[in-house]
Amino acid sequence: MSSSSTSIPANKRLDVDGHNLPPSPTPSSPSNGKNKYSLATELVYTESNDQYNASSVPIYQSATFKGEGNEYDYTRSGNPTRTHLERHLAKIMNAHRALVVSSGMACLDVITRLLHPGDEVVTGDDLYGGSNRLLKYLSTHGGIIVRHVDTTNPDSVAGVLSEKTAMVLLESPTNPLMKVVDIPTLSSLAHKANPKSLVIVDNTMLSPYLQNPLDLGADIVYESGTKYLSGHHDVMAGVMATNSPELGDKLYFPINASGCGLSPFDSWLLLRGIKTLAVRMEKQQANAMAIARYLESHGFKVRYPGLKSHPQYDLHWSQARGAGAVLSFETGSTTISERIVAAAKIFAISVSFGCVNSLISMPCRMSHASIDPATRKERALPEDIIRLCIGIEDVGDLLDDLQQALVRAGAVKITPDGIEALDIAEGETKATRELTDEP
Numbered sequence: 001m002s003s004s005s006t007s008i009p010a011n012k013r014l015d016v017d018g019h020n021l022p023p024s025p026t027p028s029s030p031s032n033g034k035n036k037y038s039l040a041t042e043l044v045y046t047e048s049n050d051q052y053n054a055s056s057v058p059i060y061q062s063a064t065f066k067g068e069g070n071e072y073d074y075t076r077s078g079n080p081t082r083t084h085l086e087r088h089l090a091k092i093m094n095a096h097r098a099l100v101v102s103s104g105m106a107c108l109d110v111i112t113r114l115l116h117p118g119d120e121v122v123t124g125d126d127l128y129g130g131s132n133r134l135l136k137y138l139s140t141h142g143g144i145i146v147r148h149v150d151t152t153n154p155d156s157v158a159g160v161l162s163e164k165t166a167m168v169l170l171e172s173p174t175n176p177l178m179k180v181v182d183i184p185t186l187s188s189l190a191h192k193a194n195p196k197s198l199v200i201v202d203n204t205m206l207s208p209y210l211q212n213p214l215d216l217g218a219d220i221v222y223e224s225g226t227k228y229l230s231g232h233h234d235v236m237a238g239v240m241a242t243n244s245p246e247l248g249d250k251l252y253f254p255i256n257a258s259g260c261g262l263s264p265f266d267s268w269l270l271l272r273g274i275k276t277l278a279v280r281m282e283k284q285q286a287n288a289m290a291i292a293r294y295l296e297s298h299g300f301k302v303r304y305p306g307l308k309s310h311p312q313y314d315l316h317w318s319q320a321r322g323a324g325a326v327l328s329f330e331t332g333s334t335t336i337s338e339r340i341v342a343a344a345k346i347f348a349i350s351v352s353f354g355c356v357n358s359l360i361s362m363p364c365r366m367s368h369a370s371i372d373p374a375t376r377k378e379r380a381l382p383e384d385i386i387r388l389c390i391g392i393e394d395v396g397d398l399l400d401d402l403q404q405a406l407v408r409a410g411a412v413k414i415t416p417d418g419i420e421a422l423d424i425a426e427g428e429t430k431a432t433r434e435l436t437d438e439p
């Protein structure tokens with residue numbers, strides 16, 4: 001394989017319509033000095049020292065390894081297939097070390113074991129329901145103080161940072177409101193308030209293909225490998241990475257001690273998924289952009305960082321290389337939202353995202369149902385919000401499916417001139433309107 005001489009400069013980026021995007025400070029391939037090729041190429045090739053030159057990394061389906069004092073003795077402590085995956089991830093996440101565990105939540109569990117009673121954690125007012133649940137458990141039972149603030153506002157974050165802040169946990173974009181947070185600014189604020197504090201970024205929404213938080217000031221990045229990295233919803237996995245050898249050892253300890261390391265077979269599945277990450281992500285986000293524009297053009301409030309109307313559009317593109325394939329939108333009525341979700345045919349009603357097929361969900365009933373209704377209200381998480389996770393299908397089919405669902409739900413109507421969004425009159429809610437639910 002030879003390096004291409006005709007490659008586009010790393011910071012020359014075009015959106016799906018070929019328009020220039022602002023230059024990104026992060027090159028298209030993580031710049032750790034180890035990577036020779038662009039990221040799409042690096043994703044495909046892993047370094048192997050297999051004795052038979054196997055093209056696919058073998059699955060070392062063995063709990064034990066014979067001998068004494070060897071590199072591997074017991075799969076809970078280490079396994080060659082898992083090590084292979086971890087080395088590959090360190091390369092693509094621009095990290096000194098990567099570690100893989102049984103789920104994204106297992107990552108946060110391992111990371112929060114670095115905390116001590118009395119420590120403070122600062123995090124967002126919009127974050128994945130499962131992360132909120134674990135943090136709530138730690139604050140109730142583990143003596144940890146958790147402060148939820150609007151992380152899109154650095155002043156709000158600065159207002160709660162102190163020498164007691166041991167961790168700042170960020171999502172960008174957030175799940176499900178797609179808020180974007182300034183990772184470099186918040187990292188430096190956190191480190192200034194307490195040089196020992198750790199900035200943790202949950203990168204699940206973008207994957208290392210689109211964002212490298214370690215390059216932006218984070219101490220640890222993690223993500224649910226169940227999503228884009230694996231890409232087919234056939235494996236649960238979590239990956240975390242750091243550039244600090246000391247932190248790497250501290251994270252390894254609970255993985256070995258508790259036994260949450262990723263199994264050899266799941267490690268192999270993840271390795272296989274990563275090879276197609278670039279093509280999947282490119283197609284998924286191009287589809288997502290078309291769907292976001294379609295919804296916005298019909299008057300819906302769409303949350304997607306690929307749209308110029310996104311409140312942190314410039315910030316997003318200053319730290320990421322793409323907008324990903326998740327978007328959310330509001331209808332003004334939970335009844336209408338329920339009807340849209342039920343009427344969709346290609347979009348499967350399902351939690352999760354990042355896989356090859358498109359999904360539709362109502363976060364307040366599904367992925368974020370573990371956040372109690374009062375807290376959801378306090379944090380301004382709209383009950384009617386619909387989250388779309390876009391796959392690799394034909395975009396025309398996806399748009400047609402969405403349109404028929406919107407029409408059947410009474411959210412839009414077809415006129416001789418095209419599609420017309422039904423406006424909500426002052427004081428009226430769409431729920432009070434007569435619905436056209438004819439199939």
Ligand SMILES: Cc1ncc(COP(=O)(O)O)c(C=O)c1O
Binds near residue numbers: 204
């Ligand atoms: C943003 C985010 N982080 C973490 C997780 C947890 O990942 P997993 O389901 O693999 O435990 C999820 C979804 O589950 C998520 O959406």
Ligand SMILES: N[C@@H](CCSC[C@H](N)C(=O)O)C(=O)O
Binds near residue numbers: 128352353366368
């Ligand atoms: N029942 C699960 C819900 C998983 S949500 C998965 C994913 N992160 C998403 O945002 O859709 C739970 O309670 O954890």
